[in-house]
Amino acid sequence: MRFSKLFGKTLRQTPSEAEGTSHQLLLRAGMIAQEAAGIYSFLPLGWRVLRKIENIIREEMDRVGGQELSLPVLQPIELWLKSGRYASFGKSLFTLTDRKEHVLALGPTHEEVITELVHKYVQSYRDLPLLLYQIQTKLRDEPRPRGGLLRVREFIMKDLYSFDVDEAGLDESYQKMIQAYKNIYARLELPVMMVEADSGAIGGKESHEFMVITESGEDEIVYCSNCGYAANIEKAQSAKTFVPSRSPEQSEGEALNLEAKDLLPVKEVATPGAQTIEEVANFLGISPCQTLKAIFYSADAEFIFIVIRGDLEVNETKLKNVLKRNELRLASENEVREKGLVAGFASPIGVTLALKIVADNSITIGSNFVAGANKPGYHLKNVNYPRDFQVALLTDIALAKSGDNCPKCTGKLSSTHGIEAGHVFKLGTFLSEKFGAFFLDGNGTPKPIVMGCYGIGLGRLLAAIVEQSHDNKGIIWPLSVAPYQVYLCPLHLDNPEVSSAAEKVYQELQKRGIEVLFDDRNDSPGVKFNDADLLGIPLRLTLSPRTLQSRSMEAKWRTKKEAQLLPLGDATIEISRLLNTLQIKG
RNA sequence: CGGGGUGUGGCGCAGCGGCUAGCGCGCAUGGUUUGGGACCAUGAGGUCGGUGGUUCAAAUCCACUCACCCCGACCA
Numbered sequence: 001m002r003f004s005k006l007f008g009k010t011l012r013q014t015p016s017e018a019e020g021t022s023h024q025l026l027l028r029a030g031m032i033a034q035e036a037a038g039i040y041s042f043l044p045l046g047w048r049v050l051r052k053i054e055n056i057i058r059e060e061m062d063r064v065g066g067q068e069l070s071l072p073v074l075q076p077i078e079l080w081l082k083s084g085r086y087a088s089f090g091k092s093l094f095t096l097t098d099r100k101e102h103v104l105a106l107g108p109t110h111e112e113v114i115t116e117l118v119h120k121y122v123q124s125y126r127d128l129p130l131l132l133y134q135i136q137t138k139l140r141d142e143p144r145p146r147g148g149l150l151r152v153r154e155f156i157m158k159d160l161y162s163f164d165v166d167e168a169g170l171d172e173s174y175q176k177m178i179q180a181y182k183n184i185y186a187r188l189e190l191p192v193m194m195v196e197a198d199s200g201a202i203g204g205k206e207s208h209e210f211m212v213i214t215e216s217g218e219d220e221i222v223y224c225s226n227c228g229y230a231a232n233i234e235k236a237q238s239a240k241t242f243v244p245s246r247s248p249e250q251s252e253g254e255a256l257n258l259e260a261k262d263l264l265p266v267k268e269v270a271t272p273g274a275q276t277i278e279e280v281a282n283f284l285g286i287s288p289c290q291t292l293k294a295i296f297y298s299a300d301a302e303f304i305f306i307v308i309r310g311d312l313e314v315n316e317t318k319l320k321n322v323l324k325r326n327e328l329r330l331a332s333e334n335e336v337r338e339k340g341l342v343a344g345f346a347s348p349i350g351v352t353l354a355l356k357i358v359a360d361n362s363i364t365i366g367s368n369f370v371a372g373a374n375k376p377g378y379h380l381k382n383v384n385y386p387r388d389f390q391v392a393l394l395t396d397i398a399l400a401k402s403g404d405n406c407p408k409c410t411g412k413l414s415s416t417h418g419i420e421a422g423h424v425f426k427l428g429t430f431l432s433e434k435f436g437a438f439f440l441d442g443n444g445t446p447k448p449i450v451m452g453c454y455g456i457g458l459g460r461l462l463a464a465i466v467e468q469s470h471d472n473k474g475i476i477w478p479l480s481v482a483p484y485q486v487y488l489c490p491l492h493l494d495n496p497e498v499s500s501a502a503e504k505v506y507q508e509l510q511k512r513g514i515e516v517l518f519d520d521r522n523d524s525p526g527v528k529f530n531d532a533d534l535l536g537i538p539l540r541l542t543l544s545p546r547t548l549q550s551r552s553m554e555a556k557w558r559t560k561k562e563a564q565l566l567p568l569g570d571a572t573i574e575i576s577r578l579l580n581t582l583q584i585k586g
Numbered sequence: 587c588g589g590g591g592u593g594u595g596g597c598g599c600a601g602c603g604g605c606u607a608g609c610g611c612g613c614a615u616g617g618u619u620u621g622g623g624a625c626c627a628u629g630a631g632g633u634c635g636g637u638g639g640u641u642c643a644a645a646u647c648c649a650c651u652c653a654c655c656c657c658g659a660c661c662a
Contacts, residue, residue, distance in 0.1 A: 012611060012623070013598045017655055037654065092661065109662075143587085143660045151661080199662090209662085218661095329659075423662055455662060492620060526622040533622090544621065554621095 001484065003519040003531075008033075008043035010531050020216055022466035023148025025475050029534050031483075038145025038153035045535065046462070048483040050156070053458050054135055056187050056480065057158045060180045066131040066160055071110045071117075073137065077103040079112035083434055088326050092140045106139040111431055111453055114161045119437035122449065125165050128439060129173060133160035135458070149463035150419060151218070156459060162452040165441065170426055170450045174206075177454045181210055181422050184456070189478035190465055192421055195221055196231035198317050199425050206426040207235075211418030212464040221418050222400045226411025234317035237396060238404035238413055240309075240362045241289070264368050264382035266349070271379045275344030277310040280379060284370060287311070292363060292371040292383060294346040296331035296339075299323050303331060303339055305355050307348045307391065308398060309362035309369070315399040319358070322395050340374075347372040347380060348389040359391040360398045419464045427451040475536030476558050479582050484517040486575065487537040489529070491544035493522050501568065502543050505553065508572040514579060533558070538582075539575070 008030030017034065018024040026032045031046030042050055058068065077095060080086040086093065094106035107113065114132060122128065135158045142153050149155075162173035178194070185192045190212060197209040209232055211221055222238075223230035231237070274283040281288045291310030296303065297319065304323065306314055320328045336343050339355060348357055348371065363369070363385050371383040385391070400407075402415035429448035432438070438446040462481075469476045479485060486509060490502035502518070509516045517537060519528050532540045542554040542563070553571055555578075556563035566574055 009596085009612080011597060015597065016592080016599095019656070034654090090660095138662095140662080144658090146656085157662085197662095207662095327660095420662070425662090457662080460662095494620090522620090524620050524622085524624055526620090526624080529622045531623090542621075546621075 001517050003517060004521050006044060006517075008045060010534055018148060020147045020150065020467070021470060022150065022463040025466055025470055025534070026148060026463065029475060029536070032149065038142055038151065040149060040152065040154075040459070045483040049462055049477065049481050050458055052481040052483075053188065053461055054156070054158075057184055057456060057458070058135065060183045060187075061131075061133050061158070061160055063183075064131065064176045064180045066133045069132055069134055070136065071107070071113045071134050073107050073139070075105045075107050075110075075113055077105050079116060080105050083112050083115075083431060085112070090326060092142065094139045094141050108138055108140040109157075109453075109455070110134065110136075110138075110159055111161065111427070111451075112435075115431045115435040115437050115451070118161075118163055118449065119432075119435050122163065122437065122439055125439050125441050128163055128165050128449065129169050130163040131160060131173065131176075132163075133158060133454075147216075147218070147463070149459040152459065155457050158456045158458065160454040162454070163437075164450045164452075165439065165447070166450055170428075170452055173452055174424065174426055177424055177452070178208070181424070181454070181456070185210065185421070187480050188461065188465060189480065190421065190461070190468060193221065193223070193230055193418065195223070195418075196235050197423060198232060198234040198321070205428055208424050209420050210422035212421045212468055213416055213418045214464075214467050215417050216467060217417035217419040219418050219420050220415055222402070222404075222413050222415045224406035224409060224411045224413055227406060227409035229406055229408045229413075231400075233400065233415070234315065236400035236413075237407040238398070238400035239407045240312070240365050240398065241405060242365050262367075263384045263387060266380050266382050266388060268373055268378055269370075269381050270377060271345075272377045274379075280370060281310065284379075284381075286370065290366065290369060292348070292369045294341075294348060294372055296336050296341070296346075297328055298331045298335060299325040299328045303335060303355060305341075305346075305348065305351065305357045306359070306397070307357060307363055307371075307385075307389075308360035309366065312360060312362055313399040313401075314360070315397055318397045322358070322393060322397060342372070342374055342376055345372040345374060345376055345378060347374040347383075348391070349380060349383060350374065350389075356393075357389070357391040358393045358395075358397065359385065361394055361396055362398055364394070419460065419467065421461055421464050422454075422456045424454045425452060427453055470536070473530070474534035477536040477538060479538045479579065482536065482538050484515045484537050485539060485579055486514055486516045487532045487535065487540045488516050488518045489532055489540055489542045490519070491525050491528070491542065493520065495545055497548055498543055498545060501548060501553075505541065505543065505568075505572065509575065512572060512576045514572075514576060539579070541571075541575070 010030050011028045014024045015027050018027050030043055033041045035041055093108055095103055097103055138157050139154050145152050164170045164173055192210040192212055195209050195211055197207045199207040220233035222233055222236035271280055271283050274280045277288050277291055277293050281291055289309055289311035293308050293310045295306040295314055308314055316328055367384050368382045370379050370381045373380045404413045406413055429450055432449040432451055437449045439449055441447050466475050488506055490498050492498050506516055506518045536558055538558050540556045547553050551568045552565040554563045555566050
């Protein structure tokens with residue numbers, strides 16, 4: 001490709017709309033262009049990269065026996081009502097109405113369609129297992145697109161769906177896909193961390209995400225460097241520390257030495273002005289972990305009373321899951337007041353049974369807690385569950401955080417940020433049951449197909465590579481996905497010797513099947529070198545009167561500081577050899 | 587949806603009641619240049635996001651509205 005003919009210009013100044021690194025570099029390099037919030041065009045350079053990523057993914061899917069197909073973007077809304085995910089996807093589902101007033105969804109994903117399809121064609125265990133995939137545009141009306149390609153409303157995604165006869169088969173498919181994903185990231189030279197994940201609106205039980213670790217990532221990850229436990233914060237657990245019972249009494253000078261099982265009688269204590277956990281703890285001279293915190297949510301319009309130990313925070317994803325609700329938000333002050341509760345002094349003790357109380361299991365780790373008295377200016381001490389109050393649900397709804405104890409070993413948890421670069425789910429049978437996707441086993445018994453699904457967003461992957469691999473000059477593409485392998489950069493193009501030598505090298509490289517971007521512009525060296533660096537093409541070849549004097553050209557890798565001189569005679573052979581060894585290594 | 591910000595040639599910005607709306611980059615033409623974003627000359631390109639209002643006069647003030655960005659909510 002001749003640079004002078006290339007559609008899309010490099011920009012010297014970063015468009016002001018771009019904040020994140022990958023967004024800025026991709027815009028400046030002329031790889032993408034924004035059309036609307038979260039909607040992008042891929043220009044020729046960006047599109048080449050995307051297609052290379054796509055091919056790598058396709059090869060790895062085919063390698064494990066995946067069969068590619070194409071599924072519709074326009075999907076009858078009935079499919080979504082049938083699966084029950086119309087509600088869980090909520091406003092993220094784009095819909096439209098056709099001329100017959102029939103409502104259609106613009107596919108945000110394709111589990112419904114594929115399950116319906118498989119239902120039609122699979123009747124026997126002999127048809128299973130099955131791995132089907134598609135690489136297509138998906139649409140989601142994200143509440144807030146951001147970060148360039150990292151979170152968009154229209155995106156190309158590879159989705160593979162696995163169909164097995166039983167859990168064991170699903171496990172096998174799941175492991176296969178995890179390996180395929182690892183192969184993909186390796187070929188993209190993208191280091192990832194595999195973490196336990198929440199399955200969100202997709203539904204299902206077990207789920208893992210592949211995270212590209214970077215501070216700019218929007219997901220938070222909690223991990224243990226001792227045993228390797230790693231999970232998305234939404235899912236992460238921690239071992240809650242036991243809290244010795246004591247302080248409110250001691251703070252009054254009573255030298256008590258209590259066992260956890262020694263429950264003291266509830267006593268009211270004045271705590272004027274102390275509303276937050278911190279204020280109460282300070283006032284009483286105790287630590288926050290010896291208090292109980294009351295928090296109020298509205299879950300699909302139902303009022304929920306949460307009790308959790310004072311040192312912990314509520315994990316809203318966990319809460320949403322245990323409640324099996326779609327919409328969760330903090331209750332407003334009015335809603336709290338209407339229920340007869342006193343914010344800042346609310347108590348689970350004595351609240352009407354009509355209120356649903358959900359508690360974190362941390363309230364059983366410790367005893368004689370301080371809780372609100374449900375009366376302004378007062379708290380209760382020596383509150384104990386279940387002696388003093390009942391709950392509808394007692395489970396883990398706490399947010400894990402850095403510094404907590406690892407749930408799997410004796411180590412401590414750390415936290416970091418990452419970009420979700422792939423997500424695998426064990427769906428189980430809930431979709432196949434809803435769609436009647438059953439097969440007959442060897443005994444002639446109908447059974448629901450056991451499903452899994454495995455997604456990778458291509459644009460997100462592309463952006464993640466840039467986030468991960470760049471310097472202050474620009475992008476550094478791995479050879480496997482670079483838009484071109486070689487940047488041919490002649491200087492003094494008005495010099496006939498240079499131009500004819502460059503043309504010759506250009507032709508020869510192309511003959512060898514090497515992808516070359518030929519900078520045939522008559523610009524100054526600085527312009528060309530800077531564009532070469534910005535575009536991030538792995539190998540730069542410079543030809544100039546100077547190098548021609550020694551019958552050579554200069555070769556410089558984007559990743560290296562130093563350049564080397566290659567004799568002109570067999571330079572293209574040498575380059576082809578270098579690229580091949582690298583390609584194999586990659 | 588809540589909070590904040592920004593809309594002026596392709597990109598980055600200035601102008602914030604007064605005359606013909608400027609600057610840098612980029613673009614075009616000619617010339618001189620060329621190893622890390624060269625220089626000179628000439629030139630093209632803008633209904634100042636939109637609508638309505640105030641005024642002798644609006645890019646500039648007011649109201650509404652739209653779009654985009656950031657934080658939060660939310661979200662594979």
